[in-house]
Amino acid sequence: MSEEPRIDIRAVGDLLDGTWKDVRRQTREVLAGQEFHPPLDGTVADKRAWTLGRLHALVEHGTAARAFPAEFGGHDDNGGNLAGFEELVAADPSLQIKGGVQWGLFGGAILHLGTAEHHRRWLPGAISLEIPGAFAMTETGHGSDVASLATIAKYDPQTEEFEITTPFRAAWKDYLGNAAQDARAAVVFAQLETLGVRHGVHAFFVPIRDDNGAFLPGIGGEDDGPKGGLNGVDNGRLHFDHVRVPRTNLLNRYGDVAPDGTYSSPIASPGRRFFTMLGTLVQGRVSLDGAAVTAAKLGLDIAIRYGLQRRQFSGSDEHRETVLLDYQRHQRRLFPLLAKTYAAQFAHEQLLTEFDRVFSGTDDSDEARQLLETEAAGFKALSTWQALDTLQECREACGGQGFLAENRITGLRADLDVYATFEGDNTVLLQLVAKRLLADYSKEFRNIDAGGVARFIATQAAEFTLHRSGLRNLGESVADAIPTAPIGLRLRAVEAQTELIASRAQTMVAELARNLRPAAKLPRAEAAALFDRNQHELIETARAHVELRQWRLFCDAVERVQDPGTRKVLARLRDLFGLTLIEEHIGWHLMYGRLSMKRAREVGPTIERLLVKLRPHALDLVEAFGYGPGHRRAPIATDAESVRQREAWEWQRRRRASRDQPREEKHLRR
Amino acid sequence: MSEEPRIDIRAVGDLLDGTWKDVRRQTREVLAGQEFHPPLDGTVADKRAWTLGRLHALVEHGTAARAFPAEFGGHDDNGGNLAGFEELVAADPSLQIKGGVQWGLFGGAILHLGTAEHHRRWLPGAISLEIPGAFAMTETGHGSDVASLATIAKYDPQTEEFEITTPFRAAWKDYLGNAAQDARAAVVFAQLETLGVRHGVHAFFVPIRDDNGAFLPGIGGEDDGPKGGLNGVDNGRLHFDHVRVPRTNLLNRYGDVAPDGTYSSPIASPGRRFFTMLGTLVQGRVSLDGAAVTAAKLGLDIAIRYGLQRRQFSGSDEHRETVLLDYQRHQRRLFPLLAKTYAAQFAHEQLLTEFDRVFSGTDDSDEARQLLETEAAGFKALSTWQALDTLQECREACGGQGFLAENRITGLRADLDVYATFEGDNTVLLQLVAKRLLADYSKEFRNIDAGGVARFIATQAAEFTLHRSGLRNLGESVADAIPTAPIGLRLRAVEAQTELIASRAQTMVAELARNLRPAAKLPRAEAAALFDRNQHELIETARAHVELRQWRLFCDAVERVQDPGTRKVLARLRDLFGLTLIEEHIGWHLMYGRLSMKRAREVGPTIERLLVKLRPHALDLVEAFGYGPGHRRAPIATDAESVRQREAWEWQRRRRASRDQPREEKHLRR
Known part of the structure; x- marks a missing residue:
């Protein structure tokens, strides 16, 4: 059929890759390299080590900073940043998720819930992976229902500190990427209490491990262990026993506590404030x-x-x-x-x-x-x-x-x-x-x-x-x-x-x-x-x-x-x-x-x-999806099967042509 | 509702477990032991080693022989044998499949396609795992279409041997359980040729590895490598380069070759013969x-x-x-x-x-x-x-x-x-x-x-x-x-x-x-x-x-x-x-x-x-399914969650009752 239409693959590719097609394609180019092809076998520990290594490689490739402000080496490019991250799945979904935990959740919380001083203190380390971080929101007792989380951050005007406490086992933070192993700090979501009033869920920057990777005093945790997938991400649990952090560790963009314990917020309604904070997620x-x-x-x-x-x-x-x-x-x-x-x-x-x-x-x-x-x-x-x-x-x-x-x-x-x-x-x-x-x-x-x-x-x-x-x-x-x-x-x-x-x-x-x-x-x-x-x-x-x-x-x-x-x-x-x-x-x-x-x-x-x-x-x-052999990496998607078939046909053709081809019993019997 | 009917769990259990309920329950009892609980983490090699070890344990427990004749220590119990094997999934599906390869496919082929002498020579080893075996039917080029397989077994009346050959890459045997590592022999399906006539697919007993696990001359292979699951089973590929086996290694129940090369079969129609052989599968x-x-x-x-x-x-x-x-x-x-x-x-x-x-x-x-x-x-x-x-x-x-x-x-x-x-x-x-x-x-x-x-x-x-x-x-x-x-x-x-x-x-x-x-x-x-x-x-x-x-x-x-x-x-x-x-x-x-x-x-x-x-x-x-904690082995299926909730409620109840409970900001604002 000569009138059969053909598609313009490049044009369809542009349509699919959309506004941020350049970022997508640059990212794909990086990921085509062997460096980003995870080994197929290994223990959970092996997979975690590989993923952490690749996260550092992404820092070197400049992928990590894209969403952050220019003063921290970023491009303030929110759409492009996500477009690039989505492509990481072509390398390994663990890489996307662990990167998402570090830069999207941990770094993103500092950026969106914190203010200038927080940015100055922690963003460079979050971006460079100098401070690997966890995003401690989910609790064992509550996943999708964030408003019900039970960790408490009680303000003490005497010392100008928040005291963070896990009141019972169901309030352990759970399923946190980076928490089992790599995180040195965490953004911890807790019910803020000051002067006898509970102001709802707020986020706190909490150092959790020392330079040797040992838990700091009052902090404990567990490894979530092997999972059905994403084993490159070290999910874990955390709990807090009267852990004290300075008042200024409250990420205070949407709610702050003065040294004397007075609470203030630019958003009057507690409900609206809560959803505004979570909206950044x-x-x-x-x-x-x-x-x-x-x-x-x-x-x-x-x-x-x-x-x-x-x-x-x-x-x-x-x-x-x-x-x-x-x-x-x-x-x-x-x-x-x-x-x-x-x-x-x-x-x-x-x-x-x-x-x-x-x-x-x-x-x-x-x-x-x-x-x-x-x-x-x-x-x-x-x-x-x-x-x-x-x-x-x-x-x-x-x-x-x-x-x-x-x-x-x-x-x-x-x-x-x-x-x-x-x-x-x-x-x-x-x-x-x-x-x-x-x-x-x-x-x-x-x-x-x-x-x-x-x-x-x-x-x-x-x-x-x-x-x-x-x-x-x-x-x-x-x-x-x-x-x-x-x-x-x-x-x-x-x-x-x-x-x-x-x-x-x-x-x-x-x-x-x-x-x-x-x-x-x-x-x-x-x-x-x-x-x-x-x-x-x-x-x-x-x-x-x-x-x-x-x-x-x-x-x-x-x-x-x-x-x-x-x-x-x-x-x-x-x-x-x-x-x-x-x-x-x-x-x-x-x-x-x-x-x-x-x-x-x-x-x-x-x-x-x-x-x-x-x-x-x-x-x-x-083809218009824009992936190459370095992304598919599947032997069955190469021409190996066709090559085998041609060899088999060639053998069969030669055999049919030769005189020593055996006859088929079923043909003899007819 | 006092009239709400209750079910008799035991009666429903009997209905579900059916005719071979005793075998099912005995097997479950064995599998409840820690010995049959595989570790959650590990490399492919670790998983294979664990599975092979458990296969030996099943031999000791007497599970392996049930389908075989009494003279080989079995019970001639076909239904009970499968009922027991199905339960192995509760321990680990790899165990069911590797056991199925060894005793169902490899041992089953010797039993159903071979004759008395074959039984005497190889069944005891197949049952006891002294001869770990592969079932070499599938080829890279053909999975579900067995009639099209291309491996050749050509009879040589001079030496009274079959010469087994893989003519091209697509005819490599592929995806064979036990073949990557453990198998010492294989039942190989090949197109039987004798005196210039091709008689269709037949099965041959072929030793493939020596006592040290090295391939015998003419035999080669590859490991299929990590899979999406069932990694306790060592699937692999095999190929044959003019490998000679004695005439008597043909499993000859449905088709035989006399020393002079004359073919004979109790089933005249080649099509019907083929489907009878495969019917045993x-x-x-x-x-x-x-x-x-x-x-x-x-x-x-x-x-x-x-x-x-x-x-x-x-x-x-x-x-x-x-x-x-x-x-x-x-x-x-x-x-x-x-x-x-x-x-x-x-x-x-x-x-x-x-x-x-x-x-x-x-x-x-x-x-x-x-x-x-x-x-x-x-x-x-x-x-x-x-x-x-x-x-x-x-x-x-x-x-x-x-x-x-x-x-x-x-x-x-x-x-x-x-x-x-x-x-x-x-x-x-x-x-x-x-x-x-x-x-x-x-x-x-x-x-x-x-x-x-x-x-x-x-x-x-x-x-x-x-x-x-x-x-x-x-x-x-x-x-x-x-x-x-x-x-x-x-x-x-x-x-x-x-x-x-x-x-x-x-x-x-x-x-x-x-x-x-x-x-x-x-x-x-x-x-x-x-x-x-x-x-x-x-x-x-x-x-x-x-x-x-x-x-x-x-x-x-x-x-x-x-x-x-x-x-x-x-x-x-x-x-x-x-x-x-x-x-x-x-x-x-x-x-x-x-x-x-x-x-x-x-x-x-x-x-x-x-x-x-x-x-x-x-x-x-x-409950009527008849599995216990040793089969489920899932912490979420214990009462851990209830225990955590009771602890949380108790804490909340105490807090509500105490005087130092903080007030909620949202209530204050009303």
Whole structure:
């Protein structure tokens, strides 16, 4: 077919790599070197040592400082910094996470929660790794529910010190990166008490180990030990027995204590203050969202390259087996995930842009922050789950070869596993998104927390997002009258897909709101029970909304493509994404009368026709991710398989041609 | 509620553990000991050494010989042997697999493919581990397609030897357990050639290493290296350069070569001979099916115990957070998987019974063998995927704690990962099941291979299953007229669920047959293309059939329960299983008019009511699995969390009661 369009790989690469494409590509260049290829075998101690060594190498490469102010050798480049960090997954996810702990969480807390003197004292050491640090927020008893943490920092006006104490075992700080081994200091989150009043969670800079790595007096801890992945990160526990730090170790940007013990804060509301402090942590979620997409890209890059070479079973040609990627089922397994990965990347680019606008101060309005936090929560939840599904499917699509560590996929999957529950458990994050949708939908839900009803859908940013903005900010409006007529357009029409995806998301919000409306007037226990009976729907509603956002952003990205051939192929990929979503929720569209039985039966065949049309572009679509052999590092993604096959064919051809080829018993018997 | 039924845990345990419950329990008792608890950290070499050591311990415990004849110290107990092996997963899946390689594959091949002299010479060493052995079937170029393997064994009448040769790199034996390190001999599968005729794949006993572990002349190999899991098994590659073995090393039960080179076989048809030889391997799949269920049980046992203790966020009670398992979503995540695990166990018990009947000779008819092979293929495919989904959900349901290696779930999942693609790739196995369904449905499909069309749905047992039996043997019949009227019964009626699940499976076969019917008259390439366009449906049809089988076997199991309370609870669990299947395929039931829109909308709420009713029985239902602390070995499944919470409450209670409790800033401001 001479008219078959071709995509402009470079242009698609630019579209995917987005605003910070230069940083991404520079980082990739660094990571292609052997120095950043971790050994496949080793103990937990070996993996930790390798990762720490690479962290120092990143300092030398200048990767570490990018987000910090110029006076500390940085570029004040928030978006670029995260873009670069996300790429570290191509080397090793442990490197991304340990770097994220050191520079994003520990350094970031000093930068965002501390003030000038703190910056001067500790930022240079945090950036240079002279002060390896832990971010001591999570406790054994409380992960996603930060407001409930129990460590106490009590001010003593006599000595002008805070006394930090762990009151019971459940309040041990837990799961802290760097804490098991490397950290010399920690930013410790504790309930600040002064003059008999508790002012809520604040952060303190606390030295924890001496120069020999021994705990300082009053500090103890444990190693979290081996994990299911990310073993390059030394997670550990910490506890504090009347540990005293100077008053000035309080990171005091949002709350301070005078020498006499008087508390003051630029933010009057304790709730708002809490969420403002925690809001600085949104970069963790943004960065996990991007990292998850990077991992999915690598998995698909490897699996699709292998699928284009590996042959099993003969189909149309007796002497030549069929390439895996020519099987419908193989396409069905991988191409929808490829489409989802493109969608997630386009969504991530939007999120990163919003993040950069807020953190650079270009638009640091409450509204922009709230939108950022909602999107970070929703996108991170979907992209991390998608990455796990994608890596698993890629693993299986590569058969036993996919299970060998050298082929990377199992390692990536093992490391990424915890992304689904850290920096906010995905199910909690989606409830946060749903709460925002409800608040936007109807005023009644804006202060539902006031009644104490919905703590179980509250997380860090929850209260903060309640009081503001409308659904329009999320790019959507909910019609009062929900459409129920079947769509008339053909399924491939982009308007038809938009109509189905959007009206599902909107209808679900409206229906959820209707179900939950009585809660405001019920006693606490009954209201909580009502919320609980709708928890599954709450989460699915949020998911529907995030999918809609991904869909719209994919549509926007296609609109930006100039080259007609490229545009045509990307539009097919977008349609595959849309139809995959519609197929996943086909029961809903039927139950709500949006698809007729006849039309619904066309969804599968339409998808299958798209798979065939996308097949010729499979390699180009992964090539556009911009990774090379030094990033994939998977022997099955080289041409080794093709070389073996050519050798085997050549042998068989020679044998068929020679006179000493044995006859087949089964042919003799005929 | 005083009328709330209670289950008889012991009775449910007996039902689950089935015919070989004594073997299962004896094995569990052995495995509860520290000796069988692998260290969590270590290199690949460490893990291999530990596993080999435990294999020797199993010899001492008498576990190894159970399937072998009495004259070799065994019990001729095929069913009991597999039941015991499946339990090894509770210690470490590597142990199950390395034991399976040594005694099931290597020893099993000598037993089933060899004759008396072979048994006498090699079985004692295989059983005692004096001869560690590899099973050299898979080649780098061919995994699931055994008929295509390329290693050659050419008979030389001059020396009365076979000369075994690897003709090219793709024909290296690959992924062989024991081959990287421990094996001293291998059963090598090769194309037998004698007197200028090729007689197809046969098995040969080939010594490969000397007493010092060095390769014998002509033999070479490689280590497959670290894997995504199962690192206690030393997988490796082997190749043969004109390696000579005596004529009598041919395992000659199904095919022999006389000193002069004359070939003879008790089975005239080469195709049938091939599938008979490979049929002895079915035990591998049966055992993976059972092992997958064991792993899923352990994951649920751990996650449900933790979910019953761990509290997060306060709901109805301000001072007391809610137990995770009281959240609807948490129940939604875990209970359907619990129901599926019960279903898979009941299905496995049936499979194991069929396996034992065939292998003990009680019913070794072709029909029984074919049924066994089809069911093993289908059950193994579904249960291994289910186990992975279950373990992943359990991991996430335990949050970050689930990611710690000490809590077992990530390790089990990593090890089980490859179960989805070894001993037959699940997608290939389901195509085999579909082919059988088609053959049973209509004669036209019985010799579809004759045209060479469907090699891509052919695997080991494929041809063998084509010529026999009817769908009735699989317990089903397909009505010519497919029902299209909506069901009138209420959803909880077991007949309604049966009707929906069964008619979907039956309709899918009929529809697939209609779509594929033209293939028989098409040229090869077009027929292959037609099959490929229906590959996804082919696989989904097989899945629907296996789900129906699981459903029926769950129904049967409930029927066998005497105690009314127990029966009532198990019936609820069965209904949850049925309704979960119906919800997963709700689009289909709507598209085919079997559920009205109104009825379809009731499925979700009906499930959610069942979750609430099952909630009080969650602990009993996992208790019935029969595992103890020595099997779970997960700190989060002990009462550590409850102890920590009690300590925290006690502290908080004392503080509230004392006078020096600080006031909250937010309360002061009101």
